[in-house]
Amino acid sequence: MIKVVFFANLREQLDTESLRVDSAGVSDVRGVIGKLSEQQGEYWLELLTGDNILVAVNQEMVNHEAMVDDEDEVAFFPPVTGG
Amino acid sequence: MKMKSPFSHRSQGAEVAIRISVREDHFDSGEEIKLLHESCNDVGGISVFVGVVRDINDDDAVSGLYLEHYPGMTEKQIRSIVDEAVENWDVRAATVIHRVGQLHPGDEIVFVGVASSHRSDAFDACEYIIDFLKTRATFWKKETTSRGDRWLTTRDSDILAADAWKDQY
Numbered sequence: 001m002i003k004v005v006f007f008a009n010l011r012e013q014l015d016t017e018s019l020r021v022d023s024a025g026v027s028d029v030r031g032v033i034g035k036l037s038e039q040q041g042e043y044w045l046e047l048l049t050g051d052n053i054l055v056a057v058n059q060e061m062v063n064h065e066a067m068v069d070d071e072d073e074v075a076f077f078p079p080v081t082g083g
Numbered sequence: 084m085k086m087k088s089p090f091s092h093r094s095q096g097a098e099v100a101i102r103i104s105v106r107e108d109h110f111d112s113g114e115e116i117k118l119l120h121e122s123c124n125d126v127g128g129i130s131v132f133v134g135v136v137r138d139i140n141d142d143d144a145v146s147g148l149y150l151e152h153y154p155g156m157t158e159k160q161i162r163s164i165v166d167e168a169v170e171n172w173d174v175r176a177a178t179v180i181h182r183v184g185q186l187h188p189g190d191e192i193v194f195v196g197v198a199s200s201h202r203s204d205a206f207d208a209c210e211y212i213i214d215f216l217k218t219r220a221t222f223w224k225k226e227t228t229s230r231g232d233r234w235l236t237t238r239d240s241d242i243l244a245a246d247a248w249k250d251q252y
């Protein structure tokens with residue numbers, strides 16, 4: 001399984017903090033998004049592919065082409081505002 | 084936007100004392116400066132930045148600020164930003180403390196302290212660290228105002244500040 005986590009307003013919009021996705025047929029971030037939209041609907045596709053949404057795999061920033069393996073953690077979040 | 088200072092050389096072979104803490108508890112700036120001073124030799128100057136929760140933002144009165152973060156990733160990113168500063172300037176010791184959770188106007192949110200042999204390295208490394216913490220570190224702020232709660236978005240000025248360092252590469 002792939003663990004997927006969400007933060008900040010994206011988490012609120014999806015009303016989901018985290019969930020698990022079967023890794024079968026998923027090899028990259030795009031695949032994770034695809035699987036999530038299959039399971040959760042168009043709204044998820046729209047939000048996750050939004051202009052400003054950032055992605056990390058195993059706590060490293062990546063783009064949508066990044067590979068994702070079974071047991072990886074994938075995080076989606078809006079632009080950061082710390083400091 | 085002022086020009087960012089060029090990178091100086093890094094001191095060879097010396098141990099750098101680095102301390103990073105992401106937590107809910109408040110910090111004592113005076114205590115942290117003292118710790119920086121005590122943690123290394125050859126200190127000529129210590130530069131400090133302390134970030135404070137504003138009580139007005141975009142003309143709305145702010146009554147609260149909630150800081151969310153990505154445990155694990157946030158600390159790693161701060162560490163890599165500090166490592167970059169150590170790579171590019173003469174840093175003897177550096178401390179970054181960032182609070183998370185529910186904060187209020189006037190609360191101190193973040194402490195960045197850098198000890199160097201020379202003041203220009205201390206100033207520049209400190210500025211570098213806070214500029215990149217603001218645009219890279221996985222924190223998100225949610226303000227409570229008289230008009231309701233809102234998640235903040237990255238400021239253009241913060242992006243410009245981080246980008247200005249890229250001219251040095």
